[in-house]
Amino acid sequence: MPALKLVVAWVTLFVVGTDLFVVSPMLELWSREFDIAVGTAGLAVTSFSVAYVLVAPFLGRWADRAGRRRALLMALAAFAAANSLTALTVHPAMLIGARVLAGMSAAGITPTVFALVGAAAKPSRRAWALGIATSGLLSALWLGAPAGELLARSVGWRAVFAGLAAVALVIAVVNRWCWERDPASAAVGTAERATVRTKLAAVLPTTIWAAAVYGVYTYLASGLHESENWTSQAVSGGLAAFGVCAVISSVAGGRVADARNPLVVITAGLAATGAVLVLLGVLAGGAKPAVIGALGLFALAAYLVFPAQQAQLLHEHPKEGSSLLAWNQSAMYVGIAAGSALGGLVVSHWGFRVLPFLAGATAIIGALVAQRVHRPTSRGATVES
Template sequence: MNKKILVTVLLFAVFFLIGCDTFIISPFIPLISKTLNVAAGTSGYLVTAYSLFYVLVSIFMGPLSDMIGRKKMILVGMAVFALASIATGLTSVFAITLVARALTGAGAAFAAPNVWSYIGDYFSDAERSKVTAVIASALSLGMIIGVPAGSALAQFMSWQQAFYVLGSIAIVVVVLILAFLPMSGSAVNKQNYFISFKKVFLQRNIVFSFLTTFFVAFANFGLYTFLGYWLNKTFKLNTSMSGLFLIIAGVGNLIGMQLAGVLSNKVGKKKFVSISTLIMVASLFILSFSSFNIILAGIDVFVWLAAGGASFAIMQVIVTQLSSSSRGTVMSLNNSFMWAGTASGSAIVGITINGLTFFVSTLICSVAALSASLIIRIFVVETNEIISNQNDGN
């Protein structure tokens, strides 16, 4: 097999497993609540623990990646991810399960940002958009394929079995990465740990790129968290029917990411993100007006998630080009901004959707998407950094 294809497959596998784990917990909440004898709201802390540790770990692990290299970070992250996933289903004590989920988030935080950094190190500028789109689509496939498969396994066996399978596959991926993934970006930056952060935040271009990522995540995932709630309230869809509807979102996200890899090279990455976020603005704004027809709602959700997926994928490409010497730090911080945007969007939409109206929630997310479009258009300068490939390893 061609070495670049093999590298892409391995990195894809990492993100597919993380995507499955990220989305699979939501449909399991009622089952986990019953098994561990806690309230459904309390079970929601499993998601909080995962997200919190992802943000915290990804912030502080960036400089370490620049010092020891991407492959080692991915290996450690996936090993922790695999063991923590298995541990999630091993106990009937909620507190221990909570710790297991926190460790799963920490493992994902080690691995995921370094996948983007690895792409920046290993692939040429001309290849990055397409490779990034392929890798990013693994998250969508985790939602389209992994979550239904895991839900079926949970229904016919137990939710614990789903985590055992997920962790076992992750162990196999760890072995394959150890054996076949070339070293890349190893020890590219030996400078002081804290100087790495200072160097990053003193660069205006990088900071505004982080803010773009924050607002894209806010608009995209903030409202998506409550899409199932809106479907139930507006169209009276039950859980299974809402799940089928959400496949539309996953497919739209997947198609958007794939088109992004081709179109962004033609129109320019910065311009592409600016346009795709404007499409998000329009589709988010009109979503509440489609409540009279589920077909129109489905079309609008498809367009929204396609534009959101395209924006997300190309922002990863733009950020990887901002700094070769501190790429691990930059990508880790970018992921932290992404998860911070997701958490902020979910929290604010959660407040407005209960106390005000769904229209107000869509309006807030539209403003967030517009902010992303304006920031990248006005303040971000697209770079065309040429980084030599390390295809032969080191």
């Protein structure tokens, strides 16, 4: 796969990820400016996620039929409009509406970029290329969002979203030039099209993975703060270690999936995630170096899974690549929401230290589910796009 295409895909997903993750540090600023509770401002996050989950499967199917480059360019234009509206917001209702549009446009961008990368990469390097692209999203978590927060506190939060809108337009031009025009394809025949039940089964491992990983990650900072020897700087260091290891694992996971086969990586990654989460539960409240090491292992194990899962889906459903990857993205958001909600109940009733054990068991169940719903692939399996 040409390096330039991979760079463009990485930057595109980095910008989308920054738009998603930068909202969290903005909640306090929105709360003060619009005189609303932080929880009310948090509806901006909820509305984005709900819009993404509901719209992504439909946009993915449309991208497969109308042409992926065309779908990507239209979604990027909508993304720029959404961020412009966010920057111009004068009322909380307008803010929520802008974030709904942002979620819908992101649902058109992310899976389409993954599908374009999967189609452009050689079969023997497909999972690696998907891992590189995924690292763009993950890098936004530890690089894009903090940079956005610093910018917001120095020149104002509106400048952040105006900047994202401008960058989105530039990226749209670059993507138009970078990707070859793909003609609209005929509708996939009924006999060839995966049923809704088949799609739900195929992406179920993603939901379980996301619930296990983000159920813990959501409460990680507060859980570490429960120990008296954890300062804010130490917590930040632990989260940074997690983020860096997640990026490394995403790339490495793709390479391993290409060398072996995706299903092996999915299963081993979920099982290893379960084991490391149990270890984290044992070490929680202990020595900081041991806990930080466990956090690094947690990220290294967990983020092996996602690029391998994408490659597996493209192998099983080559004619519906955008559609299945869109379903996969929605499945991830459902898992994040479920994991966060259930994790909150666990923390409220039994405390953080119980949470890694339950999440670890969930990840191991995910490994068993993956073995059940996926079929083995040969090394370097070809995906026709």
